[in-house]
Amino acid sequence: MKTLNIVLALVLTGLVSVSAQAVEIRDHHKEVIGKDCKACHDNGIKQFPSDQACLQCHDVDELAKQTARSEEDKWQNPHNNLHYGKELPCQECHSEHESKKPMCSNCHTFKFDKHKE
Numbered sequence: 001m002k003t004l005n006i007v008l009a010l011v012l013t014g015l016v017s018v019s020a021q022a023v024e025i026r027d028h029h030k031e032v033i034g035k036d037c038k039a040c041h042d043n044g045i046k047q048f049p050s051d052q053a054c055l056q057c058h059d060v061d062e063l064a065k066q067t068a069r070s071e072e073d074k075w076q077n078p079h080n081n082l083h084y085g086k087e088l089p090c091q092e093c094h095s096e097h098e099s100k101k102p103m104c105s106n107c108h109t110f111k112f113d114k115h116k117e
Helices: 002-021 027-033 051-055 060-066
Strands: none
Touching: none
């Protein structure tokens, strides 16, 4: 019985460590942060990264320029929009480990072809 408990404990430990390593990281982030989860997860591993963690590498003004639309559609810019300006939390539209539908698509039908989930 004692041997069985030890084997079970080892198997469970192995499964936990494999599941922790199996998290998908996007290629563009792998190059910058490697496997240092705490580089982004500043509120703890099981919490979403704060906007400040994202803004250490990403400049909101530069993002607003890159996603700017025509003068007619200027408020459809996800990084500078009519509802939130430049204050929309990053996690509302972006996710590192799973696909996420942009928050604006809950009400609006326009497309963001280059959206990085």
